[in-house]
Amino acid sequence: MPDAGSLAEGLASATSRRGFLGRVSRVLMLAAGGSTVSALVKPGEADAYHFCGHIFTTDSCPHPTGLPRIDAHGLPLRAQDGKPVDNIGRPIDSAGRPLDERGRLLTDPDGRPLPPAPRTRLCVEAVAAEFRIRTWVDGSWYRCCGGRVRKLVDCCTRGRRRITGDAALTGYCYSGRKVFCVMYYDTKIPC
């Protein structure tokens, strides 16, 4: 019979700290109360899907710059730096005018600022318009991601299909609605 201490050391050195602790916690849960309890407890920092905190396969809501980061009002932010972006992905100033990477106003050849593009709320406006469905932002869940508390937000519909075309899940949606696509909002709260 292998030595328990060396087994634990081997596991810890062969896998990430998070993975090791996750496995240990699941083993303890199984020992304590079986798989049902284990299934109820999700890891605090999910690492399986395409962005931190997201723990299932529903895809991102279509976002102007890719990763579905939003602000507190549901408007799109650029994931890498949290700057507000318009619906065509350009960083913008407070008046909605597009900026270059250094924060200067983009101008036309005459030196006139380029016109603002629309900026709409990702779920309840952009997704609703693109897919011609009615959408809601219902509940949400918070996890620790990259040292800050992140709010995971589901964009919900009454339909039974999600953005990937297959069956939708309930997720954080209420009133029988299902998750159509997912977004996130990064708080400034350390964790």
Add this chain to the structure above:
Amino acid sequence: MLTSVLVVAAFVAGITGTWSPCGFSMIETIGSPRRRVFLSCATFALGACAGGIATFALLSSLGSWLSTVAATAVAGLIALSAALAEARGAAIAPQIRRQVPEHWRRRLPLPFAAWLYGVLLGLGFTTYVLTFAVWALAALVFAVGDPAAGVAVGLAFGIGRALPIVSIAPFVHRRFGTSALAAIAERPALLRRVRVADAAALVLVAAALVVGEAHGASNLGPGTDPSASGDLLAWATPPGGVLLRSGVRTELPGRPALGGSLVAWRNGSEVHVATADSLTPVLDLTLASVDAIGVSDRWLVTRERDANGGDVLVARPLQAPEDVRIIASVSPPAQIGRPALDGDVVVYHISARRSSRIVAADLAAQTSRVVRSTAAAQLTNPSVLGGELLYVRQTATAQRLELGSLAPGGGNRVLYRLGAPARRDPGYEPGHSRITRTPRPKLAPGVLWTTALAPQIAYVTFIRRNDGVASIVSVRR
């Protein structure tokens, strides 16, 4: 034209597949039982078309995301190489030495088995390949990157694969069927001729590709704000403007706009209208805050600044320039775009934070209507000619020069396309799954800006991203 010759090449390539082991097997498999032959023919044909569409639509869809100008050049070279090999009757390489599963015809109802066989043969790359054209078509469809063309090519390929088989199978027990099958089996010259036809079709495709590229976008040189009328083209340059007539350049002392038989230009607050052929003065005005102009035989339209910094669009009849008519006005940061005229119709964009729209106003009837509108993208810099509207649509993933009917809700055709207007992230966070459908288009090297529409050619200003240098790009309509 390119799609048409691709369809022809696909059809001939499909027919060539009849000489494959699977092609022969299908004739006998479907025709020999003498039961449900026509039903099996129908299901086989449907399957072949479905398979063809699946393969070529997938390739074209991938190409629409990934293809580049270099890929088009490579595909053209592959087509020419394949044509040469076909003309010489070279052995096919790479070859796929596989056949459809024989046991299906024993274990499955024949019409269903025929459908499955059709799908496999239609897919093109699951069994023996009898012509280089199949490989070349794959490269071409990918390079062209037009899903509609992919569907058409797939359908033509499927029809080509099915047609000889469903034409002979019902008669395989009769003299005609036996003779036809014998001719296919015993006269290699027939296959040789079909392969020569493959070669000819591929040469046509390569030629169409070259012509298509030649008729694609070409850079006319530095400048901005093009306008066109008949065979005249004018655009702004840093010192003023250029009027181009039959290859002859005339320098203008201001930023020009063409319309009907007239040309207008502005130099600071001075606006001049003259005849385009002889530059005979028609009207001279001083407008303190003008920063864009449009002209037609009856109207001068200017964009001016109001006291609050907002844009105002003003129309003046050339016969009575004191009759000032305000067409539209907005408050900052919303903007009105450069006006463009055709007769009594002026088109312009209004860009705001909640919506982006293109408006067409009839100056004679004093009416206006929104002809395009969106909150998901940005629509800018329209021009109009003969009931057709040209404008730039920018989305988060692409910039497109679109041509369509001036009528609201009219369909649009993309004349020119660039990548994303702003840098995008990969759609996943580092250390997490890369599995996401978030598109990852390339960042465009610049921005599409003002447009002009001529009977045969569309023009658009291209502003380079790294240094802001603008140039005029022409695209054949």
